[in-house]
Amino acid sequence: MTPPTPTAARFELLFWSLTAICSFVTLVVLIAMVGLVLRFHHARDRGDAEPIRHHNRYEVAWTVVTFAVFAGMFVFGALAFRELDADTRETESPLEVSVTAKRWMWKFDHADGPREIDALHVPAGRPIRLSMISEDVIHSFFVPKFRLKHDVLPGRASTLVFRVDTPGNYQLLCAEYCGLDHSRMRGRVVVMTPDDYTAWRSRRSSQPEGDTP
Amino acid sequence: MTATDPPPTLRTASVVKAWLTTTDHKRIALLYLVTILGFFVLASLAIAVVRVELLTPEGDVVSAETYNRLFTLHGIVMVWFFLIPAIPTVLGNYLLPLMLGARELAFPRLNLASWYVFVAGGLVALTAMIRGGLDTGWTFYAPYSTRFSEGHVVLTVIGIFLAGVSSIFTGLNFIVTTHQLRAPGLSWFRLPLFVWANYATSVIFVLATPVLGMTLLLVAIERLLSIGIFDPDRGGDPLLFQHFFWFYSHPAVYIMILPGMGVVSEVITCFSRRVIFGYRYVAYSSLAIAVVGFFVWGHHMFVSGQSALGSLLFSVLSFMVAVPSAIKVFSWLATLYRGRIHLYTPMLYALGVVALFTIGGLTGLFLATLAVDVHLHDTYFVIAHFHYIMVGGMVMAFLGGLHFWWPKITGRMYSERSGKVAAIAIFVGFNLTFFPQFMLGVDGMPRRYHSYPDSYTALNVVSSCGAVLLAVGYLLPLVYLLASLRRPRDAGDNPWAATGLEWRTSSPPPPDNFEVQPTVESPAYDYASMPVRIPDWIPEQAARDPA
Known part of the structure; x- marks a missing residue:
């Protein structure tokens, strides 16, 4: 792959x-x-060669x-x-998304539009800039397939920029231990072709709170 | 024994009293041995439940809360109550004065005090565990540990603080002893490398442990008094905690491995019947590791948000600290060259350590490589890496040393055949358990996961099965070493025909160690003056032995 x-x-x-x-x-x-x-091995005779100090x-x-x-x-x-x-x-003119981590969910706020929980929809081929902050303890934004992670701290914004070229569904995991349901603090990054993404954006502006694929 | 001996019950009481008030470094070493083995068993049981849980992707054996408390218990107990004290307080305590030709450590009562403080710390930590434990992980990251965790954080922290005090006592004692109590003729460059390794470890004990103590007290203060130190909501900085914590905890890794390297140098020379290759390089590499090890802590924080320049410097220093380790591995291999190699149990362990430490060390380079660590950080790759060092290196070296010096400590020889079977079972079981975890980490499985995505199942099953074999391997020595205590004391003073001063006294040594003050006329590992073969009676005895 x-x-x-x-x-x-x-x-x-x-x-x-x-x-x-x-x-x-x-x-x-x-x-x-x-x-x-x-x-x-001592069973083999090695002659009289002296060891080297x-x-x-x-x-x-x-x-x-x-x-x-x-x-x-x-x-x-x-x-x-x-x-x-x-x-x-x-990176110039990236798509801006604010990320808020809290135990045990990921919230995404697109700069001028939809909000989502545990799923982040982005277009392929365009740089995405995440401004991440935590509401409680330290979390870590980790997408194994992107080979990318960054800690998400309380009281201090972290920035992560990436660009995905291949559309698809990618697993998002929390990599910094954050308590009881740490291992269930999972989500996904849905990377869409630019056309699909535009369609998704317009669908989302008509019905703001649903979570569509 | 004479007719004036007290009656049996009174004698039992006086034996217990004699042990609990002893200032004999050899007896204190055995007190430590029993204590740390208890902690080893406890921490192993905790992780056994974890491995059962990880057989399936769903969290279906224990609740997430229990799971989190179990891996926390495993980490805390293994690190502070087994790995860190293991070789220094048991083998170091027993052997350091013997190897130096001394009657005692410099401060015998401080040594006994260190054991009492250690036990007190252990009891406090155990109390916390019995009352429900804690779920912070052994790393206590703030602000989770200072505000959000509901476990017994403060109590546990006090227990670890006490264990740290005990470490400082031991380190201080070893440093002064090595400086002051060497036998006539035993100059620094004639010291056994085990002494160099424990000396370097002691320097870390004394310099790094106070930082741990301070950090843990700050955690307790923030938790109890709500004074903001690490918690950003109260004006603190969570990265400050990580800097403090790793400033101790990375050098602590070298506390755990350096004494093991010392054991390997003793064992490989004896069972190759020759001098170590490159004595000074091996000795200085221990000091280099101890010093440079203080400046690499930031490699635990590459994705934490520390400055990029800081990360660059920590990365380059982390590569540098690996150079002296590589020198040791090459020197051990070169020691085999033109040796007369005997594959007794301790040697199997030592060769196993060299192999597993090589893998553990090289995978550390992946984590030191910045762009690679961004992916591997906090995944099972890290778990596998440090278990190759801690278990493959340190625990195997501890077992190798225990087998090597067992006839000295007890006067008895164990069943050689059982020893070999156990060493091989541990080696195979270890690799089956931990090699798959490298692959899990590369695939992106994060550590401390109670449930996990389905794609990680197969490798987790392999790992859990390997752990069964590993557990069996650990149980075997417990059985045959204890069984050996029922034999007559017929091991002799020097069954391996080894060169150290500890072999020049009886087995076990008398209370004052030596009848006559020994003197030293030759460099360490002078096997040219010893028999080229280890006397044959050991295999004969093993053949007689039904085990």
């Missing part, structure tokens, strides 16, 4: 690169361990290589994070 958002696409690339590197390292460590245990060149080498690989991971993770951060601050 193609990632539905640019953020998700960046995540997939990074995540699978990390997985490849880390799986490789894990395999090397495991194979080396098993190989060494078999080769140097230390070997500065190896020690420096694996320190430097580890350092370099980690630095690379950091840079790529940071670049992708910066794009996310830049989205949040610089």
